[in-house]
Amino acid sequence: MFPQFKNHINNNLAFLNGKKLLVAFSGGLDSVVLAHLCVGNKMEIALAHCNFNLRGEESDGDEDFVRQLGSKLGISVFVEHFETKQFAEDQRVSVQMAARELRYQWFEELLKIEGFDFVLTAHHADDSLETFIINLSRGTGIEGLSGIPEVNGNLVRPLLEFSREEILAYADANEIKWREDSSNAENKYLRNKIRHEIVPKLKELHPSMLQNFQNTQKHLQQTDALATNHLLEVKHKLFQYEEDQIKIKIGDLLELKPLDAYLYGLLNPYGFTEWNDVKHLLHAMSGKQVFSKTHGLLKNRDVLILSKLNNRVQQEFPVYLDGTPAESPVTLKLEPVRSMQNPEKKTIFLDKEKLNFPLVLRNWEKGDYFYPFGMKGKKKLSKFFKDEKLDLISKEKQWLLCSNDEIVWVVGKRADERFKVEDSTQEIIKITQLT
């Protein structure tokens, strides 16, 4: 039965022969069949089973099943328990992401400590097709359509070119038992819908649909490789790496055609997705910025400066009594007033004598603190941001109005106690944020 597997190992994955192999083993159909095939093919394997403690007794039942199968097949079994939910909460990621992270971390450890050469996973062609369809429905680029490689470093997927049908037929013919997994309901719902309602219809369109799909993915991987090589060359020419930032001459960018394709190719890896904003930035005034979740892109004269959000470029703009200069990222109106009447939403009133002009607008820095208006004592700005539940991007977009580098105003959010108008105040300055 299933001579294709033996042939495939010998023709394409012969480097696995004689190596110490660790099979990522959930206990589900695919991993059970993979383990049986490897044993039947006299490959030296052990099983690695993650107990994510997500399904109570069922998780423990899986673990028992794995241990029994290990004894039956005469192979070692490694089991690790994870507090997946806790990890997900701590890392602020989904349970699914957490499980994935924990799994691969542990596999890496096992490879090192136990001296395994490769980890085998049981992904098959239908998995690839389902992932393709999920990514297609969500919107993606070539990376979401071209699939996972059969060999990626020390991670190998020997079943990748086989169909679920073939795997199931093998299990049936050999009376192989496996555990049904009830976990991961949401993702499972999506996959089940694709598996049972969409994929069978797709397969009806062409007798060798799945094979054709695999060839398509291979071609997409190839095109992706060409585009990647090209981008490496273009980056090599255009990107000037300086400490924590990358400078790109706008003139050089504008020579690339089609510009959209290059902006996407060069900047998508840094998380940028708002291409109209990025394009406008090329012709915007100095000081304008566009943010991704992880990076900032600053226009500074004739260059763009790309930097990670946590080490982005510090900027400063002077604020004079007659207001902010044209290039300032926020527009402030300053006016002397007699009283604190007509406060607007983004307005503060300050004691002019306490200020040292020009004031300065700047980004926040690590260690910044201020004395929140109406409170006693000082507060770390990072704590204030956290209490306000600002996300990374909002934090980056936050400007501080300072006098002698003391924070006067967390602009638009909170004034400082130190500069407030008091009974003794002679001149009141009203500052309003216009943009």
Add this chain to the structure above:
Amino acid sequence: MFPQFKNHINNNLAFLNGKKLLVAFSGGLDSVVLAHLCVGNKMEIALAHCNFNLRGEESDGDEDFVRQLGSKLGISVFVEHFETKQFAEDQRVSVQMAARELRYQWFEELLKIEGFDFVLTAHHADDSLETFIINLSRGTGIEGLSGIPEVNGNLVRPLLEFSREEILAYADANEIKWREDSSNAENKYLRNKIRHEIVPKLKELHPSMLQNFQNTQKHLQQTDALATNHLLEVKHKLFQYEEDQIKIKIGDLLELKPLDAYLYGLLNPYGFTEWNDVKHLLHAMSGKQVFSKTHGLLKNRDVLILSKLNNRVQQEFPVYLDGTPAESPVTLKLEPVRSMQNPEKKTIFLDKEKLNFPLVLRNWEKGDYFYPFGMKGKKKLSKFFKDEKLDLISKEKQWLLCSNDEIVWVVGKRADERFKVEDSTQEIIKITQLT
């Protein structure tokens, strides 16, 4: 109704305003709605309707409908009749290909003669998704997945970002009538299956599936553009253009990584699809060739020679009394025999005295003729090939055994009358094709 169309024209296709536009008009839902939208948007259009004469009365009914709609909307109608089936037969293409060819030829003529600036077609987002799925099921590369552009030269598809649902809703709301097309049953079967059974399920996976799909196609187009630019640079470095052929140094090719990706990218445009054969060619003996439907790729020492099949490289190999040399593309065994016994399938018997050694194995050339064994008189080789129903590739693979440049044997197929064994023959040579 449908202000999105007006907005889309003004934002993205403003260059159409004030131009003379020809709407490719079948009379089906999509083209009827497009015509109405253009008229409502005060664009200057005429209708171009192809009567392919494929559906008898129904075709004529479509034509009547188009003429009536033209009068009603007060716009010109161009109609052309085509003998589509005949054209398809003559050109040896499918009826669908023929219709497509005829349609675009005629549009080009109308543009020139009648002074239109652009042709508008009514392709919409669901069309793109259906085509994507058809190509996916058949196997494709990025070109089959990245979709058609909205603007391609003088061909514009203003509905490309709208869904069938939106178009249908517009038709319903405005009581617009259209003709149902019963043609093209096979393709229609496939599209209907996709439209009714697969696409609705895909759209259930994500609330903005169609929009996401369009963004995905845009990204694929961008990646394709990058890969294409890269291949242009690589070609510029590696391809030496010499008259009708292109020479590529094998050493240069072997430096490219990943090699598979480059072979695919560089040679797929010439129709090659058998990548294992192409890869083997790099390390094969001189004289080996791989063929696509249109091109040949010849290994010649340290270069590959790429040429169109109808002007492929002429090759010659000597044939000595003791047989063919190692590098010969076919292996012939020559032996003196006493009689014409034991004839095998690929054997001829010749009168040695009539031959001039070394014989020569060569490709065929235009103007070649021979005297087919058993016939009176000569025959053009091209006529012989036609009668034998040889396709292009088989013709290219056909070798001729010649003596003093006279054809002795169309190898493996037909001997020549002139060199046959006769009563007067002193020495008989038996030649057998081994490979």
